[in-house]
Amino acid sequence: MAGKGYNYADDYEDHWYEHDDDYDEDYEEDDPELAEAVRAVEAQKAAAIPTAKAKGSASRSGGAAAQKAGGKGAAAGNSVRGAGLDAGASALAHYLCDPPPTLPSGKPQRGGRKVEQAIPLPQTFPIAPQTSAAAPTKLFNFDQPSPDDRVLAAQSGKSTSSGAQTRGSQQSRTRNMSDRHESRWTDDAVASTSGRPEPDPQLQERRRPLSEYRPVSDLARACEEASAEQDAQVGGKSRLHLVVLGHVDAGKSTLMGRLLHELGHISQKTVHKAQRDAMAAGKGSFAWAWLLDERAEERSRGVTVDVASTFFETPKHLVRLLDAPGHRDFVPNMIAGAAQADAALLLVDGSVGGFEAGFDAGGGMGGGQTREHAQLARSLGIEQLAVVISKLDTCAFSQERFEQVKGALLPFLRTSGFRESQVQWLPAVGPTGQNLTGPPTEPALSSWWRGPSVVAAIDAFRPAARAVGRPLRMPIADVFKGLRSGVAVGGKLEGGALKVGTKVLIHPGGKPASVRSIDMDGQAVPLARAGDTADVMLAGIDSTALAVGAVVCHPDWPVQVAGRLEARIVVLDLPLPILKGRQVSVHVHTAQESGQILRLVSVLNPKTGEVTKARPRALTKGQTAVVEISVARPMCVELYTDYRALGRIALRDGGHTIAVGIIVSLHDLS
Ligand SMILES: Nc1nc2c(ncn2[C@@H]2O[C@H](COP(=O)(O)OP(=O)(O)OP(=O)(O)O)[C@@H](O)[C@H]2O)c(=O)[nH]1
Numbered sequence: 009m010a011g012k013g014y015n016y017a018d019d020y021e022d023h024w025y026e027h028d029d030d031y032d033e034d035y036e037e038d039d040p041e042l043a044e045a046v047r048a049v050e051a052q053k054a055a056a057i058p059t060a061k062a063k064g065s066a067s068r069s070g071g072a073a074a075q076k077a078g079g080k081g082a083a084a085g086n087s088v089r090g091a092g093l094d095a096g097a098s099a100l101a102h103y104l105c106d107p108p109p110t111l112p113s114g115k116p117q118r119g120g121r122k123v124e125q126a127i128p129l130p131q132t133f134p135i136a137p138q139t140s141a142a143a144p145t146k147l148f149n150f151d152q153p154s155p156d157d158r159v160l161a162a163q164s165g166k167s168t169s170s171g172a173q174t175r176g177s178q179q180s181r182t183r184n185m186s187d188r189h190e191s192r193w194t195d196d197a198v199a200s201t202s203g204r205p206e207p208d209p210q211l212q213e214r215r216r217p218l219s220e221y222r223p224v225s226d227l228a229r230a231c232e233e234a235s236a237e238q239d240a241q242v243g244g245k246s247r248l249h250l251v252v253l254g255h256v257d258a259g260k261s262t263l264m265g266r267l268l269h270e271l272g273h274i275s276q277k278t279v280h281k282a283q284r285d286a287m288a289a290g291k292g293s294f295a296w297a298w299l300l301d302e303r304a305e306e307r308s309r310g311v312t313v314d315v316a317s318t319f320f321e322t323p324k325h326l327v328r329l330l331d332a333p334g335h336r337d338f339v340p341n342m343i344a345g346a347a348q349a350d351a352a353l354l355l356v357d358g359s360v361g362g363f364e365a366g367f368d369a370g371g372g373m374g375g376g377q378t379r380e381h382a383q384l385a386r387s388l389g390i391e392q393l394a395v396v397i398s399k400l401d402t403c404a405f406s407q408e409r410f411e412q413v414k415g416a417l418l419p420f421l422r423t424s425g426f427r428e429s430q431v432q433w434l435p436a437v438g439p440t441g442q443n444l445t446g447p448p449t450e451p452a453l454s455s456w457w458r459g460p461s462v463v464a465a466i467d468a469f470r471p472a473a474r475a476v477g478r479p480l481r482m483p484i485a486d487v488f489k490g491l492r493s494g495v496a497v498g499g500k501l502e503g504g505a506l507k508v509g510t511k512v513l514i515h516p517g518g519k520p521a522s523v524r525s526i527d528m529d530g531q532a533v534p535l536a537r538a539g540d541t542a543d544v545m546l547a548g549i550d551s552t553a554l555a556v557g558a559v560v561c562h563p564d565w566p567v568q569v570a571g572r573l574e575a576r577i578v579v580l581d582l583p584l585p586i587l588k589g590r591q592v593s594v595h596v597h598t599a600q601e602s603g604q605i606l607r608l609v610s611v612l613n614p615k616t617g618e619v620t621k622a623r624p625r626a627l628t629k630g631q632t633a634v635v636e637i638s639v640a641r642p643m644c645v646e647l648y649t650d651y652r653a654l655g656r657i658a659l660r661d662g663g664h665t666i667a668v669g670i671i672v673s674l675h676d677l678s
Contacts, residue, residue, distance in 0.1 A: 255366030
């Protein structure tokens, strides 16, 4: 079953939301073993490992606002996407901005560099000592406000020490195609989109149902021709958007750095340079990660800040890879990355203490990012997951430890809405390349592991269905200046298609524009279809009308712009109940806005959807409920039943995700 971008006509069954919390109770009722496992995890949590909290209390840096040099590489579509983009990137991000050598067609990319033949490396990098539960991770010396801090400051009307920006972390996602340039929301732009317009009560009734939409025939024909042509060009391979998730230091960048090298996308020379630089800086164990975490800040702190995107090929897929930051401060960036993905690799540190730190419930405030990332990924529509258990080399490749981690995580993933059949489990060791592209060579691992390698697990993911027959929706993940003139936006088409010359509308604001050119994977193309990630150069529009979180849409079938909405949510781990009036940060696709919970409408039976309590006074952990939320500025959203990718919502507060859900009704439409 496809991951995201479903066609409205398909009979996709969203397990979580339609049968959602079956899991919650099923495992208790039907599966005593599972219930026992959950109790064991709870007991484990009670014995809490304080590392995550210690990390959380460290002062922080909002490095996401920093910008990375654009240049032609960025124009070629390899720049960081999703959040804090120009701000340089994670290890992956870094690599991403230095374009991969060739395109699916075999042609070199514009600005691409020559890559030598990848040859297997011996284990040259020291392995991080991760054997003690007492010190599985390090403290970070963050000294500036994080993206979340900015959002919180904006909500409370305070400014942060580094200068709060109107749109918080979204501001930092703007990138430049030709030179370093920070495209800000100007007062005009804010006025055009932020002032709450008078709601139009008849708007909803006047809107034609999306099911009546039929693409114009020339676009439909172009899509058909393009599919045949592009499929032939890429040797029958399908496109897959993959996000790499996991707690900080789980080994994401290291694993992906080594994988990209083994697949021939990072040269031997580059590897040696990263190794030399890392050694010289006394951070030898981060050499593989440095292939991707190229920003000085990321290297010195050893953490990924931004979401980066790059491209690689497996036997079955052309993979657009998004490396999400693991640190809790950068979860908004992670959300923007995961919002574009069809499938996810969840890296889990299997070392003793390492897993527990990432999975710790954190005293009821979200805890480790293993939990938060998994829950967010599911709420953003990702159904297909491969859990990669790393660092087993620190415990002699113990099969028992592998099973222990799996046993603790599986019930949690089920309650988060993942189907067991859609979750793969595998071990891998990034620094030595064990089980990355083929069976492990390490006897202690090969003696018991018979399952897939990382590449095989990626190949087992199914590509998303392309919803080309739907009205155009392209949530903007990136805004940047054109090479010569004009402005361009980057993002994933969730529905419909675009051709050069297509007339579009940008919401909020309702500004018209037309498509001047389209770039995909660094090449100019005549057409982009649902499921593609593209850079679209626009004509007839000013950059002030564009921002991350806005949506490029069909002029006659525009996206909804709502100032108030009702959502069916599941309350996550939190120490204090949700009360009416709570300030939250609202995340939908790539958009993020300050909001407030106006009303607690009802508590629902998660199995039947029946109202068990109307107008509750508070919502607590695990409850399914309907709430009404207002946002400070109208947001581009859709009902979940109309457009799933634009109808999923996450609510955050105090740097933690407190609820995830779906949008069930829209109000104050403009
Ligand atoms: N022993 C061992 N160390 C590993 C393994 N994978 C990664 N490491 C080490 O763990 C540390 C963190 O690795 P990264 O790749 O930076 O982790 P990350 O998940 O990308 O971290 P963020 O991007 O900051 O979230 C580095 O010192 C790596 O060398 C592994 O499989 N075994």
